[in-house]
Amino acid sequence: MSSFNSASQEFLVWLSKSGAEVSENLKLQDLREIQAGRGVVAVKDIAEDELLFRIPRSSILSVENSILSKEIPKATFEHLGPWLSLILVMLYEYQNGDASNWAPYFRVLPSEFNTLMFWSREELEELQASAVRSKIGKESTDETFKNELLPVIEECADIFFCGAADAKQRAAAMGQPHNLQLMHKMGTLIMAYAFDVEPAESIKNVDEEGYASEEEDEDLPKGMVPLADMLNADADRNNARLFYEENFLSMKALKPIKAGEEIFNDYGPLPRSDLLRRYGYITDNYAPYDVAELPLDTISRVFQDHNGILDEQKLEYLDEHGVLDSGYDITASEPFALYKSLSPQLIVLAEVLILSDEEFNRLKARGKLPKPDKVTLEGAKLLHEMVKARIAEYATSVEEDTREPVTIPLNDKYVSKERRIAMAKLVRIGEKNILKSVERALAARVQELGATNGTSKRSRQDTEDGASGKKQKR
Template identity: 50%
Template sequence: MIEFEERSQAFLSWLSTSSVSLNSKISLADLRSQHAGRGVVATSDIIEDEILFTIPREVILIAENSDLSAKLPQVLEELDSWTALILVMMYEHLKGSASPWKPYFDVLPLTFDTLMFWTQEELEELQASAVRNKIGRDSADKTFRETILPIFHSNGAILFLNGNFISDEELLSLAHRMASTIMAYAFDIEKKDGDKEFDEEGYTSDEDDEVLPKGMVPLADMLNADADRNNARLFYQEDALVMKAIKPIAAGEEIFNDYGPLPRSDLLRRYGYVTSNYAKFDVVEVSHEILIDTVAQNGAISREEIDSRLEYLDGEGIIDTGYDICRPVPGEPIQEIFSPELLTVIAALLMPTADFEQMKERGKLPKIGSISSKVASLLSKLVRNRAMQYATTFEDDEVALSSLLASHTQNNLSRHSYRMQMALEVRLGEKSALREAEQILQRLEATAIESEKDHKRNPRFHTDDGSSKKRKVG
């Protein structure tokens, strides 16, 4: 506790000597009891648009601000911004007290609860969540072995400034730690206006807009995030980055940034925590394979015909490795729950052969308007098949989570138990999304069946302008 506080105070002193402007109405708080590390809280009432702190651009930990950019300019130029920042952070960390960012490194975490650091046993608690396929530990390891290690081998005299050489395995461990720090804490750093290239009409190039370097912004990265309680935002100026209040903040309230609409599985993967405030963004990914298996089980179309139609759809850029099912929001249309690509593929695969061939000849795709009973029925089967991929039911997980929380308090949860809790919350969120989607589909299917019956009783044809007219019968 004493060391934690001492490091916090040393960091604040460093900010002061680095020309960082701090509002006297905020303070750095110890939030470890909430599994949140450090956070920033208001000590007095803050009004909207009030500046909380200002960080000069030269204080940002970014490749161009490190003296390594002068020592190994060509090496850094050949790396992407992500890998370049990893290398710079490893270099500055190994410099120890010689690094101008030493007090900053001292308050950054040494351990993480991001999925990169979970054991295989812990990862299995996520069951069938697609996030398990997005961790990328092996690919990161390969990149570090093929890129970072050779740079250290070739430039040891520069990178090991104090002659404190460490083994390749220690370097790999440090590279993973710095990469996880960047994933959890780094910002996209917008260029100074003077560094941007403008065309004759005053617009920046696509490259300027899309390729933004990553940078570590001291203090700004210590704001925790909350989708509902977001009350601050980082603004980019020519010579500094400015954090402002975007609404009034009362004394005693924590100051929150926001990560945007991230599902809790991605919160866990990137930042190492979950919160119920992001439950509304939960998403379930359905693999292309289970979609095709479900269509084949339906029996309305042969495997050969499925493959033939998929070839056409792939040429039209519709086929993907996976499709999203979003957590339903009351009142929103079905098209907002299921990805448009998924709806398009299903509609195409369920079309009568003659209709599909005619559409194919015209080089078109199905228009997704109202959902037919056949499409709703198939989607229901797909949702059920996806739910069956999880080893436990929604009810099982509710009991397990209640039992875990009843046997521990948040303050005495072990790291393993804390990870088990987060895994349960992620898979409960995904199963809940599937349950709610299926309930909506069942109602939609029933409504569509009645509508189709009514259509048969009162035949209509559609004109080119979209209006409907009664068809003469008999």
């Protein structure tokens, strides 16, 4: 038996001893040949609502379940917040090796990652102008680790390193690059695998599709749920869901699953850029959720190039009404519809920026905003220039990117430059396709509105000339 499969078997034995129930109708399978690590696969037909497995809350790797929570003041964890607290606990359990209750679990967790946090500068350049690059935040995260985690580890060195003679020296060494990298790995595991540990009755505010925002998720307690986190996800292939009970977390089938089919969790409608940032992979099934962002910096530059300096009063007014943002999403839509793809806030922003001082003062006096479902000729022109400028910020065109088919290699190592470049290329192609669709639609809208305005002007002029008895020139 390979070390990979041996680790899987040891993990399942540990899980059973911890009180977990796992259905005989599924198995943990090696999916490395399709670059999917470990996955859960049905070995027999599974019925809708059938219990797949049940994990005791005591088996969750969380702050509450770690011995460290009894040794370090509660106020320290409250200060760190859910994210950093779990990183601290995972560092503690990991460095304890076989002495940790979760040692068999750590041995089946990934040690290599394709999330953007671990890409080289050269690899990140392949994403070109994608806004996802600004969301990585490696440098700021390093500073957070140094300013928040390191002082706690140094202050509690004897506790953290279990009374080792060199505890203080080891604590001081946690600021070295390889240990900061270890903190990033723990943070990445949490981002990719952790669940929100909540009571059976959800306390989250969710949208109409049942998803909480990333910001709201940040405030909830985090926990690593063994086995549940080994389910892969692939957009609409979701066929299982985790349910919260008083003493257990239960994974159940959402629909019938045939023998041989993989069991999939759900990450929600993520664009491929965020899927790559958070989970380190992409699939075509997430393409419908792709997003291209139009940054405020690009908007400001284009406006100033064509219209002059931005009016601070207008920006303040937009900010007061929750319209001003650092960037605006332009989304995919199928079939394509301009008003579905353009952010309503972006339309409002453009329409306010083009107002004359007199028009703006009238709008402001009424405390109103332009309607987001109606673009004027001047607004369409401005939006068209903005989108064209955004397209130009990418180093290559869609045509250049698609001269040859782009496929993600499966025969390379999971962590390979070729694999990362292919994923980056697909992400940027998706964003450029959205921008090109919107650019063409806005160009057509400008032409349409221009023709309508021209006809209206000619009609008015004909009426005026006819009423005054003027003879038309031929």
